[in-house]
Amino acid sequence: MFRWICLFGFAAAAAALALHHLVFPCGYNPRFAVRSVVRKLVHLLTLLFLPQTMGWAGRICKLAFLLGLLCFAVLALTGFGPLLCGGRLEGWLLMIHMTAAPVFAVCAAVVVLLAAGRYAFNRADAPAILACAGAGSGRCWLTDSGIGVKIGFWFLAAAGLPLILAPVLSMLPWVGTDGQTFLAKVHQWCALVFSLAAITQLYMLIRMEVLRDMKAESQSL
Amino acid sequence: MGTMFRLLLLAAMAAALLTPAVCADENEKLLGEGNDGNRSRPVHLIELYDHDGNRIRAKDAKPRPFSTKQTCGQCHNYDQIAQGWHFNAHDPQVDSGRPGQPWVLTDVKTRTQIPVTARHWPQTFAPEQVGLSPWDFVNTFFSHFPGGSYGQMPSADPAVAIRKQISGDYEINCLACHNASPQEDQSLAALQAARQNFRWIPTASSGLAVVNGVASSLDDFFDPEFDKGVEITWRTGLFDKDDMVFFDISSKPLDQRCYFCHSNIDLRIGQEAEFTRDDDVHLASGLHCVDCHRNGDDHRINRGYEAQGPGASLTCEGCHLGRDKTGAPEDGRLGAPRPRHAGIPVIHFEKLTCTACHSATWPEEQAGRWKTARIHRVGLHGKHNLDIRQPHIYAPVLMKGTDGKIGPYKLFWPAYWALFENDTVKPFAPKEVLQKARTILDKEVERVDDWRPLTPQEIAEVLALLSTDQKPAVYVAGGKLYRLNDAGELETVAHPAANPYAWPMAHDVRPARQAMGIRQCKDCHTTDSAFFFGKVQIDTPVQIEGGPEFAEMVQLQGINRLYMRVFNFAFVFRPMLKTVAFAACGLIGLVVVAWLLKAAAALTKAFGREED
Numbered sequence: 001m002f003r004w005i006c007l008f009g010f011a012a013a014a015a016a017l018a019l020h021h022l023v024f025p026c027g028y029n030p031r032f033a034v035r036s037v038v039r040k041l042v043h044l045l046t047l048l049f050l051p052q053t054m055g056w057a058g059r060i061c062k063l064a065f066l067l068g069l070l071c072f073a074v075l076a077l078t079g080f081g082p083l084l085c086g087g088r089l090e091g092w093l094l095m096i097h098m099t100a101a102p103v104f105a106v107c108a109a110v111v112v113l114l115a116a117g118r119y120a121f122n123r124a125d126a127p128a129i130l131a132c133a134g135a136g137s138g139r140c141w142l143t144d145s146g147i148g149v150k151i152g153f154w155f156l157a158a159a160g161l162p163l164i165l166a167p168v169l170s171m172l173p174w175v176g177t178d179g180q181t182f183l184a185k186v187h188q189w190c191a192l193v194f195s196l197a198a199i200t201q202l203y204m205l206i207r208m209e210v211l212r213d214m215k216a217e218s219q220s221l
Numbered sequence: 222m223g224t225m226f227r228l229l230l231l232a233a234m235a236a237a238l239l240t241p242a243v244c245a246d247e248n249e250k251l252l253g254e255g256n257d258g259n260r261s262r263p264v265h266l267i268e269l270y271d272h273d274g275n276r277i278r279a280k281d282a283k284p285r286p287f288s289t290k291q292t293c294g295q296c297h298n299y300d301q302i303a304q305g306w307h308f309n310a311h312d313p314q315v316d317s318g319r320p321g322q323p324w325v326l327t328d329v330k331t332r333t334q335i336p337v338t339a340r341h342w343p344q345t346f347a348p349e350q351v352g353l354s355p356w357d358f359v360n361t362f363f364s365h366f367p368g369g370s371y372g373q374m375p376s377a378d379p380a381v382a383i384r385k386q387i388s389g390d391y392e393i394n395c396l397a398c399h400n401a402s403p404q405e406d407q408s409l410a411a412l413q414a415a416r417q418n419f420r421w422i423p424t425a426s427s428g429l430a431v432v433n434g435v436a437s438s439l440d441d442f443f444d445p446e447f448d449k450g451v452e453i454t455w456r457t458g459l460f461d462k463d464d465m466v467f468f469d470i471s472s473k474p475l476d477q478r479c480y481f482c483h484s485n486i487d488l489r490i491g492q493e494a495e496f497t498r499d500d501d502v503h504l505a506s507g508l509h510c511v512d513c514h515r516n517g518d519d520h521r522i523n524r525g526y527e528a529q530g531p532g533a534s535l536t537c538e539g540c541h542l543g544r545d546k547t548g549a550p551e552d553g554r555l556g557a558p559r560p561r562h563a564g565i566p567v568i569h570f571e572k573l574t575c576t577a578c579h580s581a582t583w584p585e586e587q588a589g590r591w592k593t594a595r596i597h598r599v600g601l602h603g604k605h606n607l608d609i610r611q612p613h614i615y616a617p618v619l620m621k622g623t624d625g626k627i628g629p630y631k632l633f634w635p636a637y638w639a640l641f642e643n644d645t646v647k648p649f650a651p652k653e654v655l656q657k658a659r660t661i662l663d664k665e666v667e668r669v670d671d672w673r674p675l676t677p678q679e680i681a682e683v684l685a686l687l688s689t690d691q692k693p694a695v696y697v698a699g700g701k702l703y704r705l706n707d708a709g710e711l712e713t714v715a716h717p718a719a720n721p722y723a724w725p726m727a728h729d730v731r732p733a734r735q736a737m738g739i740r741q742c743k744d745c746h747t748t749d750s751a752f753f754f755g756k757v758q759i760d761t762p763v764q765i766e767g768g769p770e771f772a773e774m775v776q777l778q779g780i781n782r783l784y785m786r787v788f789n790f791a792f793v794f795r796p797m798l799k800t801v802a803f804a805a806c807g808l809i810g811l812v813v814v815a816w817l818l819k820a821a822a823a824l825t826k827a828f829g830r831e832e833d
Contacts, residue, residue: 090568095788102798105805112809116816157813161806168802171795173564173741180567 003083006192010080013196017203024140026210040210047209061114068107069202074100076195105164112157119153143204144211152201159197163190253296254518265468266461267292272389272420279460284453286424286432289368289395298518299393305520308369308393310339311355317341319526320623322724324362325596325612325633326351328651330662332675332698332762334612335637335648336722343623344635344722351637352650356381359391363414365407365482365595369393372419380441387443387450388436389420396427398478401471404428407481408602415605418451429466430455479510481600485616485631485728487582489589501729512555513540525727527624537575558733565738574628574725578737581617581629581726584751587758587771588615591631610671613760617726619752620777627778632723634760636698638687639718646695646702646718649687658683670769672762677703680763681711699761700772721757721777746792753778753785 048066050059078097082089089097128145142148166187170180253263269277270291277287290299302308309315323336323345336345337353348358348371355371356378366372372391376382391414397407410426417437418425425432434451443450459466490498499505503513513535516522523535533539534551541560543552552559562570569578582589590613594600597609617629638654639646655662661682666673680696680703687694688705696703702716737744737752745752756771775785 092784095791098791098798102801102805105802109805109808112812116812120816121820154813154816157809161809161813164802164809165806168799168806170566171564171799176561176563177565177567177570180562180565184567 002188002192003086006080007084009192009196010084013199017200020140020143020203024144026144026207026214043210043213044206047206057114061111064107064110064114068104068111071100071104071107072195072198075104075191079191080195101164101167108157108160108164112160115153116157119150121147121150125150143207146208149201149204149208152197152204155197156194156201159190159194162186163194166190251296251298253293254298262471265470266465267295267468268464269466270295276464278464279455284430284455286389286421286430286453288392288420289423290390290392293395297395301518302395302520303369303373303393305516306522306524307367307520311370311374313339313341315340318524320345320724321524322593322595322631323722324358326353326361326651327611328655329611329673331638331651331654331658332662332673333637333651333654334633335635336633344718344720346648351648352653354378354381356385359414359419360417362595363391364411364598364601366391366414367394367397367482368422383441384417384437387439387441388417391419391422394423394426396423396468397481398474399470399472400427400468400478401475402428402469405478407478408600408605411598411601412605421451421453424453427468428456429459473509473511476504476510479514480594482594483510484594484599485726486592486594486597486599487589487616488591489585499729502732503730508555526725537579541575560733564741569738572627574622574624574626576725576727576730577619577626577628579733580728580730583731583735583737584617584619584629584755584774586751587756588618588774590614591616593631613671613758615757615760618721618723618757618777619755619774620723621779622723622725629726630723631726632721632757634699634721635719636696636762638683638694638696640687640689640692641695641702641704642692646697646716649694654683654687658686661686669764670760674764675762676764677711681705681709684711685709698763699759699765699770701761703763721772723777742792742795746789748786748789750789753780753789 050062054062075097078093078100079089082093125145125147129147131139131145139145140148166183169175170183170187175183269287271277271285272288272291274288274291275285277285293299304312304315317340320342321340323338323340323342326335326337327333335351336342337348337351337358338345339347348355353361354376355374356376358371359366368391372393376385394410396405397410404427406426406428410422413419413422413425413432416435418432418435420436421432424430430453432451432453434449436451439448439450461467486495487498504510513525514522515535523533525536527533527536527538534543534554539551540554540557541552543550592599592609593614596612596614598607601607612633614631614633616631618632619627620630620632621627622630637648639648641647661679664673668674675698684694684696684703684705693704697716697719700715700719700721701713702719703711703713706712733739744750748754751774753773753775755774757774757777759770759772761769773782775782
């Protein structure tokens with residue numbers, strides 16, 4: 001049952017994001033020309049770099065984000081991979097999963113601590129939403145105004161708590177079989193929700209970066 | 222013609238009148254069949270009958286032993302009982318169920334130890350496959366044989382038929398289980414069986430009479446009417462004035478009765494310390510063997526493992542957890558407590574049997590040697606007390622069973638000579654091997670670890686003698702299959718037939734506080750834990766340079782050794798993982814709460830401003 005929900009969830013998320021990208025395109029036109037695709041890929045790669053202007057807190061935050069992202073990918077692949085293939089998480093994959101998990105937890109904590117201020121809701125959010133929602137702007141008010149990313153950040157921070165806590169609590173010698181089963185389910189469902197939210201968040205972050213770079217490029221011209 | 226017609230008519234009418242009566246008799250229940258629900262104990266003050274169905278009386282000139290088939294069969298359906306688990310091993314139609322303890326045919330000279338049973342358990346051989354006729358079977362495994370089955374099979378061999386006439390059938394000894402009298406002596410039953418006094422076994426072992434004489438020593442031409450044979454003397458006061466005899470019968474056999482055949486002896490505990498061993502925790506808390514291992518009139522005893530059938534809920538899971546969660550609650554049967562299994566991840570219940578943590582002795586660095594009552598004939602008293610050492614049985618061995626779960630097992634390494642055909646082995650009867658290779662095998666040599674040692678050269682010589690033009694001979698021992706290659710040199714190969722024969726070890730169940738995992742993960746998940754890396758000696762008569770070889774339990778569990786070591790090593794970091802995870806969650810929680818408070822403060826401020 002959970003397997004089918006996962007399959008459906010990931011497929012639906014991918015489809016929704018693709019549809020969103022088609023309805024609210026961003027980036028360089030023409031979108032599917034070879035030059036444009038290469039340019040996009042190079043641009044995505046540059047997003048991983050640390051800008052010279054960044055302070056130490058920003059650098060740590062970005063490094064933690066990138067490492068956390070890598071861990072998330074490992075955790076999602078090892079966690080959902082066997083499940084989607086009809087198997088279960090065990091053996092070497094379980095060990096890889098368990099190795100990546102604490103690193104991910106630390107990275108998540110660092111990112112939340114250092115980036116919380118940036119993603120706090122403030123008065124400036126309302127005009128941005130209105131600007132995006134303006135007729136003929138071609139922008140999505142949710143993803144391109146920055147509000148979506150903020151919502152995503154706080155949602156992921158909140159969802160990360162039960163996601164990390166559930167398996168650790170089950171390791172304590174207080175939780176019986178029923179509790180273990182419940183916590184395993186909590187971890188499963190939180191992992192699914194967190195993964196879908198994280199993918200969406202990643203999409204929105206990339207979009208925001210691309211839009212910001214385009215804006216900076218057009219201003220410099 | 223008229224007279225004839227009238228006679229025929231009369232016969233037809235008589236038949237018509239009698240037929241329903243006969244049918245009614247056939248369908249009528251015997252006195253002891255079924256259960257009317259009254260839980261009181263029926264008194265067994267009964268008549269005795271001999272093997273021909275004749276009544277036995279106190280004043281009979283020539284006292285005859287009583288027959289359980291005739292005596293108990295007056296009220297109980299003997300033929301139905303004979304289909305019960307203890308008596309149906311010979312029947313190929315019977316579902317063999319989970320592999321269990323086989324009989325083991327051992328022969329010192331030919332270095333043979335073969336698991337024997339007619340049940341369809343992998344790696345075992347039916348008696349006829351190892352040259353045992355029913356008569357041979359009973360005479361080989363007599364000491365703990367429950368009667369019935371091979372004990373009642375007729376023989377086409379005239380020589381055996383004559384002996385059977387003298388010894389009688391080895392009927393089911395109902396009293397071995399159901400006699401609650403402290404006089405019931407199974408050791409004496411074994412002695413009578415050793416003497417081939419099969420007909421006299423229940424009479425002697427129940428203590429109702431003294432039996433003198435040895436049937437096996439009587440001449441083939443023995444005539445019971447005229448010759449002095451096996452004689453019995455009834456106990457004084459046994460018969461009442463109506464020639465009725467009282468039996469102290471319990472429908473639920475006493476634990477001590479079961480123990481005669483089902484005792485297991487840990488040889489690491491010396492005889493002087495045997496008193497320190499505890500009983501199974503279920504028995505210690507007042508239950509009895511038959512509380513779980515129940516049966517109906519058919520004597521198909523519930524074997525206690527997860528299976529289907531009327532007694533299926535009488536398992537560990539059935540009583541302690543309840544199988545069917547939708548119907549009426551099943552758990553808590555017989556007062557079984559519900560385990561919390563705190564801190565034990567649920568995957569353990571998929572990978573392990575309940576017994577893996579709760580049964581047998583706590584695993585040690587090296588699996589110990591054990592004896593079982595049936596295989597080593599333990600429980601015979603006095604001068605008949607034999608110190609049979611082989612086969613060497615190792616336990617507890619934590620290995621993967623046919624159900625795919627890891628559990629505690631007893632095992633021994635089969636050793637036998639066989640013909641090799643179509644990748645299967647067909648064992649030789651030990652006597653056949655000895656006949657062909659006596660000069661090599663029947664040499665008095667100093668024993669090494671109870672075995673008469675065997676050199677590779679001797680194996681090669683015996684194999685050459687046993688091989689035929691079409692079929693090569695092989696020797697299975699110590700987990701290897703020895704054979705001669707095309708150049709006539711001895712080589713060893715791996716073969717499933719050489720794998721150890723193992724059967725589950727369900728008892729003794731330890732108290733929960735002695736279960737594995739009570740001290741958390743480190744009970745099993747360390748790089749040198751006995752659970753995974755305990756060793757089992759590979760028992761063989763073949764002399765190997767460097768001493769005996771060992772198999773690790775992880776190998777028998779079908780788990781990659783490197784993986785298990787790395788996995789167990791990872792548990793060193795488990796406390797750190799918990800600390801890091803809690804710290805990370807604490808930090809995230811603090812930030813979220815702090816910004817929530819900040820948001821709340823901002824809202825409060827904003828609303829306050831509006832009101833102003």
